[in-house]
Amino acid sequence: MEQAGILGNNNSITDSLSQKKIVAVCFFSMALTMGAITNCSGIFVKPMSESLGYSRSALSMIYSLYSIGQVVIALFSGKIFARFKVSSVMRAGSLAAGIGLAVMGFGRSLAVFYVVALLIGLGMGALCMVPVSLLIKSWYKTGYGLALGIAMSGSGLGGMLFSLIFVNGIQQIGWRSCYLITALAQLVILFPMIRLWVKEAPEVNDKNMNRSSAGSEEPVQGMEVRRILKDCRFWLFAAASVVTYASVSTIHQSAAAYLSDLGCSTEQISLITSGGMLSLAVGKIVLGRIYDRTNARCGTLVCSACGLAALASMICYRSEFAPYAYIVFFGVGYSFGSITYPIVTEALFGNRSFAGINGIYNAVGSLSLSAGVMVASGIYDLYGDYTIAYKLFFILSVAAMAVYIKLIPKE
Secondary structure (H helix, E strand, C coil), X not given: CCCCCECECCCCHHHHHHHHHHHHHHHHHHHHHHHHHHCCHHHXXXXXXXXXXXXXXXXXXXXXXXXXXXXXXXXXXXXXXXHCCHHHXXXXXXXXXXXXXXXXXXXXXXXXXXXXXXXXXXXXXXXXXHHHHHHHHHXXXXXXXXXXXXXXXXXXXXXXXXXXXXXXXXXXXXXXXXXXXXXXXXXXXXXXXXXXXXXXXXXXXXXXXXXXXXXXXCCCCECCHHXXXXXXXXXXXXXXXXXXXXXXXXXXXXXXXXXXXXXXXXXXXXXXXXXXXXXXXXXXXXXXXXXXXXXXXXXXXXXXXXXXXXXXXXXXXXXXXXXXXXXXXXXXXXXXXXXXXXXXXXXXXXXXXXXXXXXXXHHHHHHHHHHHHHHXXXXXXXXXCCHHHHHHHHHHHHHHHHHHHHHCCCC
């Protein structure tokens, strides 16, 4: 792939400034959705349970409803973004998420929390992943992978920042006020940024997104959704990606419990988990750069290999260097959903149905996160050891890499 500067390389200074604004909006969108809401949702469970008297399992359903809302938007993203501008969808998403978070701050009924959590999930789906991929893709002829990595890194950095804010804020001002602060950030910061800075790229829309590396317009290339869904490559990549994404997400979700079982201290666990979030932010930028420098197949294999290395580090955690290996490799491996899906979607099927197919893959990725954790938890309940699940995922991930070698083109 042809490489540009860190944020693209347009002839027009105006377009270059617009590109940077697009990346900034996408970064903050990821930080205030995946970072502040998804990655920090567990922080609210205990204080809400103690305050309202609901069980932790009942309150944990809020996280599941966030995911369901995002999956709904992802599945229908092809039709949504064909009918509405990305900026309009993102504004609606920011309003939905902001209003929903504000209601969470005042709510008392579990039913209200569930309904509002679904609304927030729908808003998140309209703000991150698919719309971010579409915006970056439409504005960047070259350097797409790096720009996408910078934008997506907002989830990791946002998770780090807001976890610190919420952990201390809940103790000082309470969980309700923390929800209200997040709502204000959506409505006072993100919504105006989208309103002022997000616009359609020059002469580019979802029906005509393909450009040559020289910048000239080309006819739309690629397959229609109906043909893609009948193509065995679509299903093979979907199945392999479930394994890869579920494997790395499982160690992320179960790391704290696994390390506690091994006798690690709270400080050690905190260091590993926070190091993992930093690794995730950096890893997305690194992986994006790798895709720009190489090709879709090579980038995907590097991403998968890093996931395998992170798994191996957990399996061999008692080794002196294992914690450092986990932090180094986890970020790139866990970037599969945000960076690999859009790039492989284009490599396999072109641009004609990019929004719809990328949306379906993101929905598959979201479901695989839950599936991996469920499998690992079930194995732990049977055998009392997460290592068995990690070894199983390691073997399956090697098989998935073989699929990528066979399936994804070099160019």
